[in-house]
Amino acid sequence: MTTNKELLSLRTANTPRGVGTQTNIFADRARNAEIWDVEGNHYIDLAAGIAVVNTGHNHPAVIAAVKTQLERFSHTCFQVAPYDVYVQLAKRLNELAPGDTPKKTIFLTTGAEAVENAVKIARRYTERSGIIAFSGAFHGRTMMGMALTGKVVPYKAGFGPFPAEVFHVPYPIAYHGISVDDSLDALATLFKSDVEPSRIAAMIIEPVQGEGGFYPAPTGFLQKMRAVCDEHGILLIIDEIQTGFGRTGTLFACEQSDIEPDLMPVAKSLAGGFPLSGVIGKADIMDSVPPGGLGGTFGGSAIACAAGLAVLDIIENEKLCNKAQAIGVQVREWATELQKNNNCIGEIRTMGAMCAIELVTNGDADKPDADLTRTIAANALTEGVILLTCGVRGNVIRFLPPLTIEPELLGKALEVVGNTIQKLSGNVVRKVG
Numbered sequence: 001m002t003t004n005k006e007l008l009s010l011r012t013a014n015t016p017r018g019v020g021t022q023t024n025i026f027a028d029r030a031r032n033a034e035i036w037d038v039e040g041n042h043y044i045d046l047a048a049g050i051a052v053v054n055t056g057h058n059h060p061a062v063i064a065a066v067k068t069q070l071e072r073f074s075h076t077c078f079q080v081a082p083y084d085v086y087v088q089l090a091k092r093l094n095e096l097a098p099g100d101t102p103k104k105t106i107f108l109t110t111g112a113e114a115v116e117n118a119v120k121i122a123r124r125y126t127e128r129s130g131i132i133a134f135s136g137a138f139h140g141r142t143m144m145g146m147a148l149t150g151k152v153v154p155y156k157a158g159f160g161p162f163p164a165e166v167f168h169v170p171y172p173i174a175y176h177g178i179s180v181d182d183s184l185d186a187l188a189t190l191f192k193s194d195v196e197p198s199r200i201a202a203m204i205i206e207p208v209q210g211e212g213g214f215y216p217a218p219t220g221f222l223q224k225m226r227a228v229c230d231e232h233g234i235l236l237i238i239d240e241i242q243t244g245f246g247r248t249g250t251l252f253a254c255e256q257s258d259i260e261p262d263l264m265p266v267a268k269s270l271a272g273g274f275p276l277s278g279v280i281g282k283a284d285i286m287d288s289v290p291p292g293g294l295g296g297t298f299g300g301s302a303i304a305c306a307a308g309l310a311v312l313d314i315i316e317n318e319k320l321c322n323k324a325q326a327i328g329v330q331v332r333e334w335a336t337e338l339q340k341n342n343n344c345i346g347e348i349r350t351m352g353a354m355c356a357i358e359l360v361t362n363g364d365a366d367k368p369d370a371d372l373t374r375t376i377a378a379n380a381l382t383e384g385v386i387l388l389t390c391g392v393r394g395n396v397i398r399f400l401p402p403l404t405i406e407p408e409l410l411g412k413a414l415e416v417v418g419n420t421i422q423k424l425s426g427n428v429v430r431k432v433g
């Protein structure tokens with residue numbers, strides 16, 4: 001039998017440490033919300049491959065669609081011999097995207113690549129260069145992705161210089177004393193002191209800040225950003241890479257703000273575990289780029305597009321948006337009960353099944369407890385629950401189970417996490433220095 005330890009030493013010797021891993025268990029097989037490692041240990045998966053398998057690991061309908069496509073062909077390159085599943089998936093997404101304006105969709109492979117392409121298209125359409133992003137944002141690890149990302153360590157440190165003309169303003173987070181007015185004031189100051197709005201091609205925003213700490217945009221904020229963009233001819237890019245495909249209780253999170261994005265990068269859960277990303281955008285904006293300006297050898301893999309069609313069916317047939325809302329309620333009720341006896345839980349945030357607790361010392365929002373957060377995740381793992389941490393301060397535990405998780409299994413995992421928190425809060429050995 002291969003052990004986790006053997007594979008870890010192989011990994012350490014042969015792969016760079018820059019690809020951080022949150023656990024040292026090596027996956028052997030996975031079904032729905034459960035993973036077994038190479039030693040046969042069983043885990044409940046509250047990470048879903050970082051919000052990638054909203055439809056669960058190896059959903060039978062996804063696997064069937066992929067098998068059928070594999071029998072036909074795996075790759076011709078859409079730019080050489082285009083194929084049906086690409087254009088069929090584009091049509092469905094164009095119909096499902098928020099707003100009435102006709103849409104077009106390009107497919108790529110990773111989230112960062114989708115963000116890159118959204119920026120390219122926005123610059124080409126507007127013939128402007130500037131891009132506004134938000135502090136705490138995460139938009140990927142390519143050069144433009146890093147430039148847009150609003151967190152230096154570990155994403156940007158030592159990798160510059162980045163593409164120019166990217167400006168950051170604070171993301172409104174009431175828990176940390178940043179109001180919507182503060183963000184609007186910062187934007188006004190930016191337009192006065194750094195760059196005129198007529199030089200800005202686009203503003204990019206996550207409807208729920210993901211890696212930054214699972215902070216949903218306050219009510220009305222996205223609408224205000226839409227209005228600012230409209231006033232100045234700036235395109236609004238809504239990054240739905242982590243929030244999309246039912247995660248927040250609607251197919252796309254920005255639907256809940258009743259706004260229509262100009263461009264919408266999507267990825268992660270789009271293809272149920274197969275690498276696929278895309279940019280869905282208003283048709284005239286998408287068509288501003290002449291032939292040859294967009295694309296990529298693997299962009300819109302036929303296998304992944306076939307999986308994507310199955311994912312959209314599953315979300316609809318299995319009512320996964322409703323299930324996401326039910327998961328949010330279950331996690332919130334559990335966390336609220338736990339918070340009564342544990343003042344380390346500073347804030348509970350749920351938007352559908354994008355759920356988080358922020359861990360602090362003595363209920364003080366200004367005293368983030370990253371040590372406790374790491375320790376809870378590590379201990380939960382030894383008890384068989386895979387948890388992810390996040391946050392600019394490293395003190396947020398996020399809950400991202402597949403939307404198909406059985407409520408009983410989720411309850412079991414939450415019980416484990418709850419016991420771990422009860423045991424640890426107050427007696428964690430803090431790092432010195």
Ligand SMILES: Cc1ncc(COP(=O)(O)O)c(C=O)c1O
Pocket residue numbers: 050110111112113115138139140141206210211239240241242267268
């Ligand atoms: C909001 C958001 N944008 C972009 C990305 C980058 O996606 P990828 O890792 O597929 O390049 C991520 C990944 O976590 C994300 O959450």
